[in-house]
Amino acid sequence: MxxxxxxxxxxxxxxxxxxxxxxxxxxxxxxxxxxxxxxxxxxxxxxxxxxxxxxxxxxxxxxxxxxxxxxxxxxxxxxxxxxxxxxxxxxxxxxxxxxxxxxxxxxxxxxxxxxxxxxxIAGREEARLVYLGVSHTLADDSGRRLVVDIGGGSTEFIIGERFETKELESLHMGCVSYSRAFFSSGKITESAFDKAVNAAAREILYIKEQFNRSGWQEAVGSSGTFKSIYRTLIDNGICSNSITRQGLTALRKRVIELGDIRGLEKLGVKKERQTTFVGGLAIVCACFSVLSIDEMHYSEGALREGVMYDLLGRIRHEDVRERTIQALAERYYVDQVHSQAVERSANLCLFQVKNQWGLIAPFYTDLLRWAARLHEIGLAISHSQYHKHGAYLIEHSDLPGFSKQVQKSLSLLVRGHRRRLTPDIFDGLTRDEAEPLVRLCILLRLAVILLHGRSGEIVDQFSLDVKDKTLTLTFDRDWLKKNPLTLTDLELEADYLSKMDYELVVRMAQ
The missing domain is CATH 3.30.420.40 (ATPase, nucleotide binding domain)
Known part of the structure; x- marks a missing residue:
């Protein structure tokens, strides 16, 4: 109660x-x-x-x-x-x-x-809270996740989708207990390491069939053990942005070659983590082997975050990113009546062209919506160059639920929603990454132009058609006559888009 x-x-x-x-x-x-x-x-x-x-x-x-x-x-x-x-x-x-x-x-x-x-708390309750913490830290994408959290005395395994868990298990093995059982002398031998891996594998076999039957699309590791292994792999150039099976094999070899936990300092393992590192590594290797994991990402969210959200009563089926966007809009006093009108117009544009432009995935709809809702946050700093200020705020703010990549994409849409649109804005992206962002940016720009009068009313007296890089915007004749400033803005927009090799054609319906 x-x-x-x-x-x-x-x-x-x-x-x-x-x-x-x-x-x-x-x-x-x-x-x-x-x-x-x-x-x-x-x-x-x-x-x-x-x-x-x-x-x-x-x-x-x-x-x-x-x-x-x-x-x-x-x-x-x-x-x-x-x-x-x-x-x-x-x-x-x-x-x-x-x-x-x-x-x-x-x-x-x-x-x-x-x-x-x-x-x-019981092991399964711990697993539930771990998943709650992880799910509020990562983007709320569709698809199932396997979450593994290695503690000092137990390891939690969870399969979940969005904010709801499907499978929960807690096994009696941890980085402290395994380090004490197999590496108490401080010596690291191949025999001891293999015994630790085999012991962990035997535990995981109890849940293998259950978890494989449930299935998952992404594997995520949380807790200090995964963080330490992840940082060691990255810092030593073994992996680039995730924990991989090949990376673990290479790290296992190097750890055994060191022969003693004191040698872990050479790999950059922090002193306070050295006594439990090898036991944790053995458990991770067993997880990858038994559950046939090829790649695992690391999440900052864990038990403490889950406890926090549980206390808040946040156990609801909702996207943490939506809360983040709304909070950001409120924090920077965005005119939400106007931003929501821009959002509706942008969605109307997207609906008409998404098939031709390959923007069918729900992610693109979300990204465009979020950009529309935040496109004016930079006004909180200054009207001059506010699109650049807004892009900076989005890229460098702490946005719960967003990956760095999605956060960067969102900032680029806000950066490009007004004034000159040039290819250098999208520098560093591959063609496949840049093209959909450019097209979403164009749709956002059109929506902003159509709502130039800031009446809060959606403009729907138009149709938009695209063919490759040519956009044809057709208006009701009477509407265009009543809104001559919009026509002027669209003529300027046609010039801006030409710098991106896009053509904008404006017509009046017959």
Whole structure:
């Protein structure tokens, strides 16, 4: 049940702070964010390698030493929570706190420090929250994702589509537990590595059939283990922008050649990550092998983000990008009556030409809509060159849900929606990448021209036809006579488009 306090907190009209803390088996993480205009804005993140899982003794009890280390970390976290009401803070514990026989004693001490209870969540609940965090970080595209999150003592496997999970599993293997089991001496041998991979593979075999039957189009890794492996592959020139099967094979070879975890420094692995790196790498190799993964992308979103969105009550089937666009428009005081009219006119243009111009994919419709809604955000800085200001804001803002590539495409449409349109705007793109953006940009430009009068009313007394690079715009004769400025603007536009080797022909209906 939602209390009155929570209802006030969840109001989109009131900016409020919220905090989520994840007490993992390897690391403790905290995120503090502000919820305003329907958008979550992260304002602070903290993380420390507490290695709680390594502090379990032979009787499955947390040692005094690790408890002291963990509570010291929470005292530092607590300093960030002083201005946040307890009802807006959520703390979850994972595998080690599920296993520790003296977990309740630790939880009691932790509560005294943080002022809120620690929720020890089950493995599948952890998996659900991980997916929630990942799905709010990545673009809300159609298609299923496999998400893998390697913690210190457990690994979560999730298949989901958009914001809904389809399969959830949590296996008892993690970077801390496997590093202790197979590399406790610090030595790295081929035999030990293979034993670790085989042990992980045996665990994953339990879910192989279930997950393969469900299927996925994209594989995503979250958590510090994947981040560390991803950065190591990139920094050493083994992979370019993702984790690949070939890259893992090469990294495995180099790690074994080092022979000792202290040698991981040569690969750029951070000191605090070195003791758990090899165990995590073995699990990743097993994932790729058993589940036949060829490529996996890394996501910043993870458990703490999922806890945050869960606390916000954001478990809804919606595109995080839509919230982002709306929040951005509100933040920069966009004239939304006008921008929505431009959006409708742009959609009308697209509807008439999408087949001829190969702009059938829903992504193009979305991209054009978003650009129409944000094309004037640069006015918040200055009217002069506002299209350039807007492009800069879009490219360099933190836009939840957008990949860097999509964010760049959106900025290019805003950059090119007025004034001169020249090929150099699209420098760095291949022809296949640039052509649809140029065409979307032209449609946005036409929509802006048609709404020059800013009446807020959609202009629909026209038809648009295209043949390759020739556009024919036909108007109702009476409408064009009543709007001579539009005709002047279109004549200037024809000159601008000629610089891109496009021809614009304006006609009056007979």
């Amino acid at each position: 939602t209390s009155k306090t929570d209802q006030t907190f969840l109001s989109e009209d009131q900016p409020d702070l919220i905090a989520a803390i994840d007490l993992g088996s390897n690391s403790f993480h905290m995120v503090v964010a502000r919820f305003i205009h329907g958008e979550v804005r992260v304002i602070s993140k903290m993380g420390e390698k507490v290695q709680l899982g390594a502090g379990l003794d032979k009787n499955n009890r947390l040692t005094d030493e690790v408890q002291s280390r963990a509570l010291d970390c929470l005292r530092r976290f607590a300093q960030k929570l002083k201005t946040i009401p307890d009802s807006r803070v959520r703390v979850v514990g994972t595998n080690t706190l599920r296993a520790a026989k003296n977990a309740k004693e630790f939880q009691a001490e932790a509560r005294k420090i943080l002022g809120v209870p620690i929720e020890v």
